[in-house]
Amino acid sequence: MSGGGLGFMRQFIGGVRDGRTVHDLLLSVAPARVREAAAELARAEAALDDGERSQLAYAQAIADYGDAGGYEMEVVWDTCTTAALGLPFDTAAARGVGTLSGGEQKRVVLEALLRGPDEVRLLDEPDNYLDVPGKEWLAERLTAAAKTVLLVSHDRRLVADVADRIVTVESRDVWVHGEGSPGTRGRGVSAPTGSASASGGGTRSTRGCGGSPTPCGGGPRATTRSPRPTRRRGRGSRGSRRRARRAPPEGAERPDAAHRRPDR
Numbered sequence: 001m002s003g004g005g006l007g008f009m010r011q012f013i014g015g016v017r018d019g020r021t022v023h024d025l026l027l028s029v030a031p032a033r034v035r036e037a038a039a040e041l042a043r044a045e046a047a048l049d050d051g052e053r054s055q056l057a058y059a060q061a062i063a064d065y066g067d068a069g070g071y072e073m074e075v076v077w078d079t080c081t082t083a084a085l086g087l088p089f090d091t092a093a094a095r096g097v098g099t100l101s102g103g104e105q106k107r108v109v110l111e112a113l114l115r116g117p118d119e120v121r122l123l124d125e126p127d128n129y130l131d132v133p134g135k136e137w138l139a140e141r142l143t144a145a146a147k148t149v150l151l152v153s154h155d156r157r158l159v160a161d162v163a164d165r166i167v168t169v170e171s172r173d174v175w176v177h178g179e180g181s182p183g184t185r186g187r188g189v190s191a192p193t194g195s196a197s198a199s200g201g202g203t204r205s206t207r208g209c210g211g212s213p214t215p216c217g218g219g220p221r222a223t224t225r226s227p228r229p230t231r232r233r234g235r236g237s238r239g240s241r242r243r244a245r246r247a248p249p250e251g252a253e254r255p256d257a258a259h260r261r262p263d264r
Contacts, residue, residue: 005031005032005117005118005119005120006118006119006120006121006122007029007031007113007116007118007120007121007122008029008121008122008124009029009109009110009113009121009122009123009124009126010124011124011125011128011152013025013105013106013109014102014103014105014106014128014129015102015105015129016097016098016105017097017098018097018098019096019098020096020097021093021094021095021096021097022081022085022092022093022094022095022096022097022100022108023077023089023093023094024097025097025105025108025109026073026077026080026081026108026109026112029109029112029113029116030073030112030116031069031073031116031117031118033068033069034065034068034069034070034073036068037061037064037065037067037068037070038065038070040061040064040065041061041062041064041065041070043061044057044058044060044061045058045061069117073116074089076112076115076116077089077093077112078090079111079115080108080111080112080115081093081108083107083111084104084107084108084111085100085104085108101129102128102129103129103130103131103134105129106126106128106129106130106134107130107134107137110123110126110138110141114141114142114145118147119147119148120147120148120149120150121145121147121148121149121150122150122151123149123150123151123152124151124152125152125153125154126138126151126153127153127155127158135155135157135158138158139157139158139161139162142162143161143162149162151163
């Protein structure tokens with residue numbers, strides 16, 4: 001199966017509650033040639049009858065589906081459903097997407113895209129619906145990916161761990177900054193949106209646009225908390241300050257020694 005193309009995962013994956021099946025979900029992120037061949041095969045199968053013409057059309061649709069890489073994709077999908085759901089593709093294919101949790105939906109689609117033939121993957125909020133182990137798995141897979149991955153995320157930790165370039169988009173302005181983690185340089189590009197992502201990338205890198213020591217963009221800079229200054233007790237402090245005795249006004253009679261407080 002030849003590579004090339006762009007694989008795209010929409011943000012809503014994880015909240016699908018319509019009548020689609022797992023097969024439909026996987027097919028939605030398959031290469032365009034596979035989707036088209038699968039649609040033609042479904043039409044030919046629906047029109048199949050005892051007539052020779054419909055049978056020949058069905059046979060041709062099967063051949064075209066194979067030539068488009070459909071059966072090779074089903075092998076990939078079997079690996080994906082086994083890893084994400086613990087079920088082979090033949091068993092999981094007809095299962096309703098609505099019966100899957102948000103994390104399971106996300107994991108199935110991510111498995112398919114990351115194992116698929118596309119040279120570039122565009123992932124919109126791939127960490128949504130994933131629990132902590134799922135996010136750790138995603139970070140490992142993205143770090144190990146040999147192909148270009150463009151992702152949109154507000155997860156500071158994910159951006160810091162996997163991105164080698166950060167693109168901050170705010171209003172109509174765009175800034176590119178950050179060096180990313182050493183293990184991910186030269187692999188792909190991350191495109192987080194919003195101040196949270198910009199801050200996440202900025203805390204990871206000390207270089208910004210034009211070599212400035214702060215990240216670019218309108219997002220907040222990385223800040224450090226300084227400890228409170230310690231109040232020193234000494235001259236002038238409340239604990240050691242002695243009250244100054246007022247001198248009596250000129251001409252006033254000094255108090256008798258008997259009325260003075262004895263020195264301690």
